[in-house]
Amino acid sequence: MTLDFSWLADPLYQQWLLRGLGTTILMSLLGIVLMFIIGIAGAACIHFRLPVLETLTTILVELFRNTPPLVQLFFLYFMLSEIGLTLTDSATGRSIPLFSGFTCVVLSLGLYNGAIAVEIIRSGLLAVPSQTVEGARSLGYSRLQTFRHVELPIGLRMSIPAMTNNVVSLIKTSSQAVLVAVADIMYGATQIMLETFRNLEVMILIWIIYVVIASLAVVAARRIAAAVRIPGYGM
Amino acid sequence: MNSELKAFTFGVVGVTLVLSAILVTVYGAETGRVVQALAVRTPLLLSGSPDFSRFEGGFAANIIISLWAMLIAGITGVALGIGLIAQSAAVRTPSVLVMNILRNSPWLVVLYAMLYLLPFEVDLFGTTFFLSPLVKSVIGLALPVTANIAEVFRGGVEAIPSGQWESARSLGYRRLQILRHVVVPQAIPFMTPNLMTTYAMLFIGTSLVVVTGAADVLSVARTVIASDGAHYATAIYLYVLFLFFIFCFPIAILTRWLERRVRVRQ
Amino acid sequence: MTPDQQVRPLIELQGVHKSFGSFPVLKGVSLSVQDGGVVCIIGPSGSGKSTILRCINGLTPIDRGTIRVGSFAVETLKSDKDLVPLRHQVAMVFQQYNLFPHRTVLQNLTMAPIQVLGEDPTQVRERALSLLAKVRLTGKEAAYPGELSGGQQQRVAIARALAMQPRVILFDEVTAALDPEMVSEVLSVIRDLAREGMTCVLVTHEMRFAEEVADEVFFTDRGVIVEHGPPSTIFKAPGDERLKSFLEKVL
Numbered sequence: 001m002t003l004d005f006s007w008l009a010d011p012l013y014q015q016w017l018l019r020g021l022g023t024t025i026l027m028s029l030l031g032i033v034l035m036f037i038i039g040i041a042g043a044a045c046i047h048f049r050l051p052v053l054e055t056l057t058t059i060l061v062e063l064f065r066n067t068p069p070l071v072q073l074f075f076l077y078f079m080l081s082e083i084g085l086t087l088t089d090s091a092t093g094r095s096i097p098l099f100s101g102f103t104c105v106v107l108s109l110g111l112y113n114g115a116i117a118v119e120i121i122r123s124g125l126l127a128v129p130s131q132t133v134e135g136a137r138s139l140g141y142s143r144l145q146t147f148r149h150v151e152l153p154i155g156l157r158m159s160i161p162a163m164t165n166n167v168v169s170l171i172k173t174s175s176q177a178v179l180v181a182v183a184d185i186m187y188g189a190t191q192i193m194l195e196t197f198r199n200l201e202v203m204i205l206i207w208i209i210y211v212v213i214a215s216l217a218v219v220a221a222r223r224i225a226a227a228v229r230i231p232g233y234g235m
Numbered sequence: 236m237n238s239e240l241k242a243f244t245f246g247v248v249g250v251t252l253v254l255s256a257i258l259v260t261v262y263g264a265e266t267g268r269v270v271q272a273l274a275v276r277t278p279l280l281l282s283g284s285p286d287f288s289r290f291e292g293g294f295a296a297n298i299i300i301s302l303w304a305m306l307i308a309g310i311t312g313v314a315l316g317i318g319l320i321a322q323s324a325a326v327r328t329p330s331v332l333v334m335n336i337l338r339n340s341p342w343l344v345v346l347y348a349m350l351y352l353l354p355f356e357v358d359l360f361g362t363t364f365f366l367s368p369l370v371k372s373v374i375g376l377a378l379p380v381t382a383n384i385a386e387v388f389r390g391g392v393e394a395i396p397s398g399q400w401e402s403a404r405s406l407g408y409r410r411l412q413i414l415r416h417v418v419v420p421q422a423i424p425f426m427t428p429n430l431m432t433t434y435a436m437l438f439i440g441t442s443l444v445v446v447t448g449a450a451d452v453l454s455v456a457r458t459v460i461a462s463d464g465a466h467y468a469t470a471i472y473l474y475v476l477f478l479f480f481i482f483c484f485p486i487a488i489l490t491r492w493l494e495r496r497v498r499v500r501q
Numbered sequence: 502m503t504p505d506q507q508v509r510p511l512i513e514l515q516g517v518h519k520s521f522g523s524f525p526v527l528k529g530v531s532l533s534v535q536d537g538g539v540v541c542i543i544g545p546s547g548s549g550k551s552t553i554l555r556c557i558n559g560l561t562p563i564d565r566g567t568i569r570v571g572s573f574a575v576e577t578l579k580s581d582k583d584l585v586p587l588r589h590q591v592a593m594v595f596q597q598y599n600l601f602p603h604r605t606v607l608q609n610l611t612m613a614p615i616q617v618l619g620e621d622p623t624q625v626r627e628r629a630l631s632l633l634a635k636v637r638l639t640g641k642e643a644a645y646p647g648e649l650s651g652g653q654q655q656r657v658a659i660a661r662a663l664a665m666q667p668r669v670i671l672f673d674e675v676t677a678a679l680d681p682e683m684v685s686e687v688l689s690v691i692r693d694l695a696r697e698g699m700t701c702v703l704v705t706h707e708m709r710f711a712e713e714v715a716d717e718v719f720f721t722d723r724g725v726i727v728e729h730g731p732p733s734t735i736f737k738a739p740g741d742e743r744l745k746s747f748l749e750k751v752l
Contacts, residue, residue, distance in 0.1 A: 059249030066435070066483040067476045068442030071453065075472035078465070079261060135599030135658075138558060139613035139665060140588035142581035149616055153603050172341035176443070186343070199351040207344050214339035232647020233602040 007196045008205070013188075020188030021209065027105055027184060028171045028213075034110025035170060039117025044147065046118070047125055057118065064115035070176050073108040077101065077180050101180040113170040120166060124159030125151055157228055164221035168214045175210065185209060239492040243485065250480055254473055261469050269470045276459050280474065283450050292450035294478050297441040300372050300449065304441075305434055307377040312384025317414070319389045330385075337382035342375075342440050349375035350447055372444035372451075380437050387429040391422035424497050431490040435483045442479070452478065511536040511669060511700055512557060517566035519552060526552050528724035529566070534669070534717075537698045541711035541732075544721035545747060550704040553721070554671040557702070558591040559584045571668060589618060592662035596674040598654040600646040606633070606657050607642040610664045618665070625664070632660040636690050652683025656690055669700040676707060708751055712736050720744045 007013055042061065045053040064072065128151050136146040178186035189206045193199045262269050279285050283292015291299070318330030349371050357364050364370075395418050403413040445453040456475050460468045510533035519527040526549045534540045542550045555561040556568060559575050568575035573587045600609050610629035614620045633639055636656040646654050655675055662670050672691065676684045688710050695701055695714045705711055711718055711732060718735040720728045720743075728741045736752075739745045 055249070059246065059253055062246040062484060062487075063250045063253060063476075063480060066439075066487055067479040068439045070442045070445075071472055071475050071479060074453075075469065075476060078468035078472060079257070131595060131597045131599040132601060134560065135595065135601065136613075137560060138588060138593040138595075138599075139661070140585040140617045141613065142585065145616060149612065150601055150603075154601075157603065168339060172339070172343075175341040175343045178343075179446070200348065203344060203348040203351055207340055207348055210341050210344055211336050211339045215335070218339070230603045230647060231645040232649070233645065 003201050003204070004198055005201055005205070007192065007198055007201070013192050013196075016188035016191055017185060017205075017209075020183060020185035023102070023182065024171075024174055024177075024184040024186075025213070027102065027109070027177060027182070028174050030106045031109030031113065031170050031174060032167055034106060035114045035117050035166070038110055038114030039121050040152070042114065042118035043121035043125060046122055047147065047151075048143065061115045061118050064112050065119070069108055069112040069173050070179065072112055073104060073176060073180060076108050076111075077104045080104065101177065101182040104180060105174065105177040105182055109170050109174060112173065113166050116166050116169070117163065120159045120162045121155060123162075124155035124157075127158045128154045154230075157225075157230065160221065160225045160228075164218060164225075167217055167221065171214050171217055172210065239488050239495075242491070243488045246484055246488070247481070250484075251477070254477055258470060258473055269467065272463060272467060273470055273474050276463070276471070279459065280452055280455055280471075280478070283455060293455045294452040294482075296369065296449060296451045297438065297444075298482075300369060300376065300444060300451065301434070301438045301441050303373040304376040304380060304437055307373065308380035308384050308437070311377065311381040313388055315381055315385035316388030316392070317411075319385055320392055322410070334382045334385050337379050338386070340379055342379050343443050343446065345378050346372065346375035346443055346446060349378070368444075368447040368449040372441075372447045372449045375447070376437060376440055376444070380433060380440075383433045383436070384430070387426050387433060390429065391426035392418055394425045395421050424493075424500070428490045428494045428497065431486055431493070435486045435490070438483055438486075439479065508536070510534055511538075511571060512702070513567075513569045514553070514557070515567045517553075517556060517568060518564045519549075519556065519561065520564055526724055527556070527563070530721070530724070530726055531566075532719055532726060532729065534700060534702055536668070537700055538716045539695045539701045539714050540703070540717050540719065541715040542702070542704045542719045542721060543706075543708065543711060543747075544727075548721045549724045550721055551673050554593065554673050554702060554704055557671060558593050559587055560593075585617065589665060590668045591671065592665050592667035592669070593671045593673065594655070594658050594662050594675050596677050598646070598651075598658045598678075600654055600658055600661070602646050604645075605642065606638065606644050606646065606649070609646065609657060610661050613661070614664055614666075628666075629660070629664055632663050633657075635663075635693070636660045637686075650683060651679045652686045655679065655683075655687045659687070659690055659694075663694075669702065670694070672701060672703040672705070674704050674706065676705070706751065708736070708748070720747070722747070 042057045044050075045057045048054075132150060132154065133146060136150045141149065174184065175186050177184045178190060181187070185206060189202045193202050196202070258269070259266050278287045279293060281287070281294045282290045283296060284290075315330055315334060318326050319334060321327045321330065350368075353366050353371050353374065356366055392414070399417055399421065400413060403417045408417065441451060442453055444451050445457070448454070452475055456471050460471055512532075512534040514533070515531050517527050517530045518525070530549070530553060532540070532553075542553060544550050552561060556563050557570060557575065559578055562579075563576055566576070570587060570591055573590075575587060578584050578587060601612065604612060607626070607629055610632060611622065611625045614625040614628075615622050630639075630642070633642060636659055638653060638656055638660070641649065641653065641657075646657065649657065659670075659675075675691075676687055679687065684707070688707065691701065691703070692710075692714055701714075703711070703715075713732075715732045717729060718732050719726050720735065720741070722743050728735065728739065728744050735744070736748065739748060
């Protein structure tokens with residue numbers, strides 16, 4: 001079996017791959033932002049024991065963590081068009097979904113990895129020593145101020161290792177965008193496969209690209225961890 | 236078990252209510268008819284056959300694939316895990332490299348790659364093995380899970396105090412013997428919850444085998460949608476979500492219970 | 502009696518009861534602290550000494566009785582918003598320092614005055630620097646708590662309490678977690694404060710120190726104040742049997 005990568009020299013294919021790579025990275029970055037928003041907001045709902053919201057968050061976290069992100073994506077994609085959130089394209093007269101595949105992927109990444117982030121941040125908050133919290137309370141910090149200035153900064157730092165895994169998982173999961181026809185790097189790859197039939201070679205290249213992106217994310221997370229490390233605090 | 240039992244009841248009831256609420260919101264007055272349609276399609280989604288006569292497709296296929304993949308990944312994972320803790324750098328360095336690559340690979344890409352890498356059939360010991368999509372799915376999932384299991388193995392072994400190694404060595408045990416007779420038996424309680432989490436993750440990952448053409452629950456769901464109409468898509472995917480949840484959630488709860496027990500015993 | 506002690510005390514506890522679950526910790530504690538006074542609370546472990554301090558600044562709500570600090574009726578303050586002005590006046594120093602590990606020494610001092618009291622950052626900073634000089638930690642501004650010794654951390658904690666410009670400081674066994682050679686550096690900082698007229702309430706096991714700095718000593722056992730008086734009486738001529746046997750054990 002010989003591998004043939006000569007198709008990589010074709011500028012058109014290079015362009016498809018680069019464009020797809022851009023989409024994949026953008027999707028992942030937006031997903032990460034949404035993941036953090038959901039993670040912090042959800043953890044806060046549980047932390048402050050907000051009535052109704054605490055229960056709802058707990059249930060949704062269990063739901064999203066224990067079901068496949070792919071099914072969540074399909075569900076989101078079809079439900080949002082089913083409940084009529086569609087626009088009518090003035091040129092063709094066809095109705096197109098208001099939420100594009102891209103939006104659905106970002107939403108589903110944010111929800112799935114966000115649900116995991118809720119748990120991660122929550123256990124980070126639980127790991128903040130109660131004496132430190134008490135120190136803040138004795139200085140007159142309100143619960144919200146204590147959360148913002150003391151618990152969250154320390155808790156988030158403690159959750160960096162688990163959060164790094166979660167971010168890598170999010171980047172990997174983003175590859176399923178191709179299944180709702182988002183033009184990400186996997187989509188570019190399938191297009192090239194259709195034209196060149198070098199299926200294995202294309203997949204190996206995509207595999208390498210994902211491993212590189214994920215590894216870069218890990219390196220970035222290590223840099224962040226080092227930058228915000230608390231000197232003299234066993235972390 | 237008390238607090239976990241409470242969380243379990245709470246989760247099952249809560250998730251069922253949430254999913255039902257979505258169903259009613261989406262379908263309104265039609266809900267009754269949609270539920271009926273789901274009931275008719277239940278045997279197909281669960282077993283791949285219209286009357287539960289066989290269990291080789293649908294959700295049953297996901298379970299079968301996950302069990303085989305776990306079995307294979309268990310063996311390869313422990314082998315890679317032993318490589319990770321090897322003393323010789325010639326073994327350890329490549330093991331770490333392989334683990335990092337596998338850990339950072341999207342499962343979907345690995346599945347696609349296996350689809351194209353693995354031949355249609357292989358000759359082994361004079362017998363021809365037919366590599367069905369199901370077999371390719373099993374291999375494609377077992378590969379990345381190998382990294383997870385290796386990591387769990389290493390974590391469990393490292394949780395055992397070094398004094399155990401020293402005392403066993405002073406009794407004349409060799410490295411692999413120490414692992415087998417002294418360290419691993421003690422590490423199993425630490426590894427079990429993490430192995431269960433890995434299995435739940437693997438099971439969730441079986442949703443991806445839809446791309447290999449195996450007759451898994453998502454493939455069946457897509458066939459059903461194609462024949463019954465896109466109108467039912469939301470309901471069917473809700474149903475599939477529920478199936479996965481009802482399978483994975485008890486595992487998650489059991490894992491939490493085991494973790495708590497391990498912590499308490501320490 | 503000096504005229505000083507006839508004015509209304511700064512802190513007054515009357516008949517304070519507190520139970521944790523079904524376990525009564527305080528069973529009718531009454532005590533008072535004059536403005537500028539130094540009060541030490543001594544007694545065996547589990548006698549409720551620390552709980553008294555925690556009730557005074559509202560960290561632990563009480564079941565029955567009254568606590569007055571200045572013009573505040575502590576038992577009526579329930580929400581955070583009500584408790585903030587009280588905590589402005591009552592600072593607390595803990596056995597485990599309870600510093601913020603993610604902030605530098607200087608930030609530990611300036612955070613609360615800026616974020617809670619809304620004071621001017623430049624002024625707070627100047628005050629913090631002079632307080633660090635006072636606890637002999639000049640040069641450690643940029644260090645993190647985890648990089649300091651226990652004695653140094655505890656002095657930062659005292660400076661942090663002072664940065665709030667409180668009327669009274671509560672010291673909760675502040676030397677109990679320290680190595681013996683660090684105890685004296687912390688005690689000398691507290692001694693300076695006491696001499697300058699800062700109102701101090703100390704829960705302590707350092708009997709010699711209590712004898713030296715206290716204006717009044719309270720002995721607690723099993724949730725009640727068994728005996729109180731000037732240190733000369735408490736330590737040299739104890740009346741109660743329980744106090745006598747306690748002193749025999751610790752002195």
